[in-house]
Amino acid sequence: MSTGLRYKSKLATPGEPGACPRARARLCPRRPPASHRVFPSLPRTPARTRTPTRPRPRRGQAGESGLGKSTLVHSLFLTDLYKDRKLLSAEERISQTVEILKHTVDIEEKGVKLKLTIVDTPGFGDAVNNSECWKPITDYVDQQFEQYFRDESGLNRKNIQDNRVHCCLYFISPFGHGLRPVDVGFMKALHEKVNIVPLIAKADCLVPSEIRKLKERIREEIDKFGIHVYQFPECDSDEDEDFKQQDRELKESAPFAVIGSNTVVEAKGQRVRGRLYPWGIVEVENQAHCDFVKLRNMLIRTHMHDLKDVTCDVHYENYRAHCIQQMTSKLTQDSRMESPIPILPLPTPDAETEKLIRMKDEELRRMQEMLQKMKQQMQDQ
């Protein structure tokens, strides 16, 4: 890339001194000086961050079926990931369990590549008995963390593929009077593992006063149930007023009331993405109609990096700490010698890696013996 601005995803490395799980890197978009060339649609992070690998955010989405999740994804990324999707019939839905479907696309805009993975959860909340219907989703998130943990502690650490879920878009039904028990159950199960961004789906069925009331209600209930949704980072105090105003508006509009559309309609002589009703046309990108533009800006243009950072620094670190704690308590139970290399229940490695591991183990043992001898000598003297 031949521009002044390059991007780095700051991956937490194990044992980094002073890595406090709760501290977050404050990345706020700053307006770059006029001499830099700017990608208008990429996050404008400060010039000090650079990345050698291309950004690859991973998003999950959850919510009952029929809330417009697929349509919203289509509108956000302007790609049709679900062209060949076949809607399940009612009979098939009865016996269905929650599935995890992954779609990966490579998007390129003005030379910047983005590997986007969308994880969909069809079947969530559809059954008559939805107890623990979020279990497949929590298992999936944990699985990605575990895979990353292993890769990090493994031998080849240069090209780790980051499959962790950076953001979870949770679709709340606009027809309820706030959060439903399923919504609360899901968010409580996942709020410590992933950044949850709650959205009000199908917002075109609500009038403005209803949207306001529903947003207030949802915010109250989120506080009441102690759910930790993704919080937008604070602005720096040296930002200009415009930017601070934008940031305030963003925070006040949460949860975003969104509308998605697969179709382009004609409105006031222009072709816009929208929905055609007998009583008017809803424009998806009209800020007066819904918060779609705010969501898109937040997700892609301003907060993509922060989402990834919070996933790395907070959620993954928590998972890792929990994992290591479990392993060490298991070790002390088995009363085995502690080794500097964390002993992971690795899958059967191939012969070459086994040999290498054995060699390294031998080397370490030899070094430890040498250290012991030196200590003894010093004590004797």
Place this chain on the structure above:
Amino acid sequence: MDPLRQSPSPCSSRPSSPKTPPCEIHGYVGIEDVLDQVKIKAMKMGFEFNIMVVGQSGLGKSTMVSTLFKSKVWKCTLPGLGMPIPQTLQLKSVTHVIEEKGVKLKLTVTDTPGFGDQINNDKCWDPILGYINEQYERYLQEEILITRQRHIPDTRVHCCVYFVPPTGHCLRPLDIELLQRLCRTVNVVPVIARADSLTLEEREAFRRRIQHNLRTHCIEVYPQKCFDEDINDRILNSKIRDRIPFAVVGSDQEYLVNGRCVLGRKTKWGIIEGPRVGKPTTRKQTDLEIKSLLAAGRTQASYLTLWASVSSQ
């Protein structure tokens, strides 16, 4: 004697059996004046209509009932709005007497807050079926008394309106379970709630899918085919059956549109019009209004035959 009572034999509710040969009359007798007598009696006694609304919270059940009968059926705060979702399904009934041009209608609306709102909705239909059967039992007990009342108060549920959430896909497992059980006991009218979230194409596609689901699972909704009395009934009912489930929007706010005062919902891109305020709805109605409930009221007779077949079990 209940003027609407018909012969209890199922599928044949003609006043005269086809076996009796018709008799010719020579001259005007005045038999048609019986209609006036029936009308006077009916006006004095009034009609009863018991409707139950079933659906998840927030689908606009209470608003729809108020819109339909153009009066504030729920006088106190609307159930569900601002109140926490009840842990178990509760049934709430409210009774009003509505009068229009001297004809009195005793309307009882039973709401079911808490239906389908829990995480585990297994057997959430039991309280509803229990309530319906209880009303039948009550009526039967009154009927089999040796000295029974002249007019037995009718609390049986005449119509159950089931609100399907407008997902746009198809019926959910919960919908199918409930409808299968309900259609055997009561007249069910499924409606697509909050239909202002679907475009016309989506609405039609959704409607067809629901009709297909109903056929596949053998769910007979009102008007049932076996109760069609004659060819005219069949024609009218098949038109209604083609439009079921109705896509409805309810509102309690009034707006001025083109000089007319209508009930509607005002959004930033337009006003969704409902029925006109203060005017009788005699003109042809669009998908946004329920026509069949009025038809359901007229054909209480068909309902009685359904009840008779249940009580004989």
